[in-house]
Amino acid sequence: MANFKGHVLPGSFFILFGLWWSVKYSLKHISRTPKKNSHVQTNFKHVEIIEGAVKVVFTLVGILGEQFVPDGPHLYLYRGQPRSWVKLMNWQHSTMYLFFLISGAVDIITYSTTLMPVGMDRFMLGMALYVEGLLFQYHVSLRPMLDQHIHTMLLMAIYPSVATCIIQVFVHENMILDFFSACLALLQGTWFWQIGFVLYPPWGGPEWDLNDHSNLMFITMCFCWHFALAILITAVNYTLKAAGDWRYSCKIPTFEQDLTYEASFLI
Numbered sequence: 001m002a003n004f005k006g007h008v009l010p011g012s013f014f015i016l017f018g019l020w021w022s023v024k025y026s027l028k029h030i031s032r033t034p035k036k037n038s039h040v041q042t043n044f045k046h047v048e049i050i051e052g053a054v055k056v057v058f059t060l061v062g063i064l065g066e067q068f069v070p071d072g073p074h075l076y077l078y079r080g081q082p083r084s085w086v087k088l089m090n091w092q093h094s095t096m097y098l099f100f101l102i103s104g105a106v107d108i109i110t111y112s113t114t115l116m117p118v119g120m121d122r123f124m125l126g127m128a129l130y131v132e133g134l135l136f137q138y139h140v141s142l143r144p145m146l147d148q149h150i151h152t153m154l155l156m157a158i159y160p161s162v163a164t165c166i167i168q169v170f171v172h173e174n175m176i177l178d179f180f181s182a183c184l185a186l187l188q189g190t191w192f193w194q195i196g197f198v199l200y201p202p203w204g205g206p207e208w209d210l211n212d213h214s215n216l217m218f219i220t221m222c223f224c225w226h227f228a229l230a231i232l233i234t235a236v237n238y239t240l241k242a243a244g245d246w247r248y249s250c251k252i253p254t255f256e257q258d259l260t261y262e263a264s265f266l267i
Contacts, residue, residue: 002089004200009065010096011192013058018186020051022234025178026241045111048121052107059101066094092135099128119169126165133158144210146219150195153223157187179234186230194226 028044067075073087080086106124110116133155140151161184168177198208198219208215 002200004196004202006066006093007192007196007200009062010093011189011196013062013100014185014189014192016058016189017051017055018182018184018189018230019233019237021182021185022179022237023241024051025175025182026238029173029175029178030238030241048111049108052104052111052121055104055107056101059097059104062097063094063101066090066097089139092139096128096132096135099131103128119172122165122168126162126169129158129162129165133162146208146210146212146215147199149216150198150219153219154188154191154195156223157184157191160184161188179238183227183230183234186233187227190226190229191223194222 024044024047067073067090069090071087073090076086077091078085103121103124106116107121110121136151136154136158140147161181164177164181164184168174168181171177196202201207
């Protein structure tokens with residue numbers, strides 16, 4: 001949808017998953033000890049299945065929203081007299097959602113059965129992100145300068161995400177790659193919101209001059225601020241989990257030492 005809500009929906013999708021991934025990977029890497037490893041792996045399989053189901057639900061909502069809003073294509077691709085394409089921008093968004101829906105379905109199959117090879121979930125997510133980037137690369141090719149530039153900035157988050165997912169197919173359980181993917185998801189999400197505010201001010205504020213070069217300079221700088229915020233959020237989530245885990249681990253030896261001390265008197 002070429003409006004504010006049409007950018008808020010995918011933005012919220014990526015923000016939610018970016019926040020969740022930053023928490024999930026913190027729990028996953030900090031909790032991994034030899035004693036707890038098998039238990040942790042079992043729990044995270046269930047988590048991945050739920051995550052895949054949420055992804056399927058979100059993308060279904062996105063497809064239905066793109067197709068059946070009052071001015072949507074309503075599943076018509078080519079119609080009218082004379083014959084012409086119907087709401088291709090909505091169809092592009094629907095196609096993007098479709099691939100993320102497939103990614104969610106692959107997540108569910110990967111972690112609930114043994115039918116999929118290891119890494120297929122990351123591969124399919126990478127393909128969904130690649131399709132998203134391909135669609136957005138030609139999404140606004142004839143639009144004003146700022147419109148093109150702000151969507152090009154989005155590609156700066158999408159294509160590194162693709163590369164990260166493909167590397168994760170072969171390099172499993174790498175903390176840096178995991179947190180980088182969470183950062184990029186957050187960056188995509190907040191940037192979708194930024195696009196909505198710039199191109200479709202929701203409260204009727206002053207419109208941006210789409211051909212002012214100064215606005216391009218500011219938007220580029222603003223993108224860097226969004227990236228810094230994504231890194232900060234991911235780092236804070238990891239630090240809070242690490243601090244909590246450290247405090248918990250400090251209490252256990254003390255308790256065990258007290259038991260040993262008391263047992264020595266009994267002997």
